[in-house]
Amino acid sequence: MLEARNVRLWYGDFNALKGVSMKIQPRSITAIIGPSGCGKSTMLRCFNRMNDLVEGCRVEGEVLFEGRNIYDHYDLTELRKRVGMVFQRPNPFPLSVQENVGYGPRIHGLASGDGLRAAVKKALQATQLWNDVGDRLTAPALSLSAEQQQRLCISRLLAVAPDILLMDEPCSALDPMATQNIEELMLELKRDYTIVIVTHNMQQAARVSDFTGFMLLGELVEFGETQTIFTAPTDKRTEEYITGRYG
Amino acid sequence: MKQETAIRLILLGLAMSAVGALAVITTFIMKEGLPVIFRHGLGSFLFGTEWQPNAEPARFGVFAMIVGSAAVTGGALVIGVPVGLGSAIFLSEFAPRRVVTFFKPAIELLAGIPSVVFGFMGMLVLLPFIREHIGGRGASVLAGSIILGIMILPTVIAISVDALRAVPRSYREGSFALGATGWQTTWRVTLPAARAGIVAAVILGMGRAIGETMAVIMVTGNSVQIPRSPLDAVRTLTSNIALEMSYADGEHREALFATGVVLFVIIMCLNTLANAIARVGKRD
Ligand SMILES: Nc1ncnc2c1ncn2[C@@H]1O[C@H](COP(=O)(O)OP(=O)(O)OP(=O)(O)O)[C@@H](O)[C@H]1O
Ligand SMILES: [Mg+2]
Numbered sequence: 383m384l385e386a387r388n389v390r391l392w393y394g395d396f397n398a399l400k401g402v403s404m405k406i407q408p409r410s411i412t413a414i415i416g417p418s419g420c421g422k423s424t425m426l427r428c429f430n431r432m433n434d435l436v437e438g439c440r441v442e443g444e445v446l447f448e449g450r451n452i453y454d455h456y457d458l459t460e461l462r463k464r465v466g467m468v469f470q471r472p473n474p475f476p477l478s479v480q481e482n483v484g485y486g487p488r489i490h491g492l493a494s495g496d497g498l499r500a501a502v503k504k505a506l507q508a509t510q511l512w513n514d515v516g517d518r519l520t521a522p523a524l525s526l527s528a529e530q531q532q533r534l535c536i537s538r539l540l541a542v543a544p545d546i547l548l549m550d551e552p553c554s555a556l557d558p559m560a561t562q563n564i565e566e567l568m569l570e571l572k573r574d575y576t577i578v579i580v581t582h583n584m585q586q587a588a589r590v591s592d593f594t595g596f597m598l599l600g601e602l603v604e605f606g607e608t609q610t611i612f613t614a615p616t617d618k619r620t621e622e623y624i625t626g627r628y629g
Numbered sequence: 630m631k632q633e634t635a636i637r638l639i640l641l642g643l644a645m646s647a648v649g650a651l652a653v654i655t656t657f658i659m660k661e662g663l664p665v666i667f668r669h670g671l672g673s674f675l676f677g678t679e680w681q682p683n684a685e686p687a688r689f690g691v692f693a694m695i696v697g698s699a700a701v702t703g704g705a706l707v708i709g710v711p712v713g714l715g716s717a718i719f720l721s722e723f724a725p726r727r728v729v730t731f732f733k734p735a736i737e738l739l740a741g742i743p744s745v746v747f748g749f750m751g752m753l754v755l756l757p758f759i760r761e762h763i764g765g766r767g768a769s770v771l772a773g774s775i776i777l778g779i780m781i782l783p784t785v786i787a788i789s790v791d792a793l794r795a796v797p798r799s800y801r802e803g804s805f806a807l808g809a810t811g812w813q814t815t816w817r818v819t820l821p822a823a824r825a826g827i828v829a830a831v832i833l834g835m836g837r838a839i840g841e842t843m844a845v846i847m848v849t850g851n852s853v854q855i856p857r858s859p860l861d862a863v864r865t866l867t868s869n870i871a872l873e874m875s876y877a878d879g880e881h882r883e884a885l886f887a888t889g890v891v892l893f894v895i896i897m898c899l900n901t902l903a904n905a906i907a908r909v910g911k912r913d
Binding site for chain 2: 430432435437458459460461462463466467469471473474475476477485486489490535538539542
């Protein structure tokens with residue numbers, strides 16, 4: 383349902399992606415791993431065209447979403463509604479919990495009044511945040527703990543009913559306990575959503591993902607089922623990286 | 630080591646001189662202005678509508694001037710804030726860098742134009758225009774509001790731009806990633822996040838408008854009266870001082886200082902308010 387075909391990307395003169403192709407399977411978790419600066423985030427941000435916000439950024443190649451190239455006259459609002467993104471640092475808006483989760487439905491005119499309240503509740507329940515914050519929906523979102531903030535950001539996404547969740551190191555600002563909780567949440571969400579996650583943490587990739595792509599210097603070195611990548615990689619560089627012998 | 634101490638003392642002295650000047654000015658204005666206020670009574674000074682320094686007995690009521698200052702300042706905000714905030718949003722959120730590099734110096738230049746030039750332009754262009762196309766004699770609250778509205782633009786724009794720029798990128802990204810448009814992001818996320826700084830910008834613009842003298846004298850007509858329409862002439866607190874200071878003596882002169890006391894208190898309150906709000910904004 384989501385496929386990158388020979389994606390090349392430049393930040394000014396710098397060639398950050400050198401022809402990446404990968405196919406994301408529905409209702410699965412795909413992990414992108416690789417050393418710092420190899421282009422993981424850049425690749426992820428190609429899927430919802432967040433790179434468009436970067437001045438001097440140029441993209442070639444195709445990203446097909448349901449068979450249509452999102453770089454060819456695709457409505458950005460529609461795209462980002464359906465392909466949502468969770469960031470490395472939890473970034474709730476400096477508004478109340480309720481306004482955060484209701485933000486998407488409101489700007490897209492999906493719900494209002496009782497319908498909006500119901501949507502907010504459902505989205506908070508989906509991330510198991512409802513029990514914690516259900517009785518203080520008007521509290522400032524920034525007063526929540528880091529893990530709760532990240533859950534809130536995920537709820538905020540779910541409220542616009544996306545198909546795909548892009549997560550850029552969603553646990554790197556969290557402690558081990560919170561990380562484990564978010565990982566469990568991802569496994570839960572996999573039943574209804576297609577997830578692509580960027581992570582530095584190889585154990586995390588091994589634990590949660592079904593497919594793994596290993597990137598190096600703007601290239602996708604190897605892509606396949608997580609189990610295969612971690613037990614029998616075909617490329618020597620992948621093996622060096624996952625066994626910790628790289629750099 | 631000795632040299633170090635000496636340098637520190639010199640710098641301290643220099644820093645103190647600014648505070649010292651403030652102290653001297655404050656004491657002087659208060660000493661000259663307060664007695665006459667208490668002699669005539671605070672109520673009749675602030676709320677008296679007659680200003681007749683040469684009558685027997687003299688009457689010093691600054692209420693019409695307070696209303697005058699409030700009217701042109703309010704008008705200046707009505708004109709200057711939407712334009713200034715709009716420009717700030719454009720510069721910080723939408724304008725390509727090339728446009729910003731052209732606009733910013735232009736706005737700074739606007740801040741550098743002497744107020745007498747604004748007043749002069751007002752007399753030559755604005756007053757005849759109002760007289761011919763809108764009504765009244767030209768010199769009016771409306772004219773003062775327009776001129777001051779333009780004069781507070783640099784303050785409002787510069788401080789609002791700073792406030793908007795201080796909003797973390799991650800808020801905007803979060804909004805865009807949900808499919809929001811640029812305007813939805815600005816209106817629902819960036820502006821609320823920058824609220825405190827923007828309020829501070831408005832208050833500082835207000836302080837600038839209240840304190841302005843030369844341009845106001847040249848375009849507001851200066852009659853001591855409570856305006857009934859925007860086309861009526863008014864006199865502001867600042868104009869009152871500047872117009873009469875050269876020939877006033879005795880109690881009249883003291884009454885002008887007393888007008889200064891009123892201005893001083895208003896501006897001090899505004900600055901304190903702006904600082905307090907900016908602080909609250911930082912804490913959020
Ligand atoms: N806005 C930008 N302008 C210029 N170069 C950029 C920009 N963003 C990223 N880069 C460069 O592109 C390359 C890939 O960056 P990217 O953020 O995708 O790496 P990453 O694999 O996500 O790294 P990390 O693990 O540190 O997050 C890096 O060399 C980076 O310096
Ligand atoms: Mg990254």
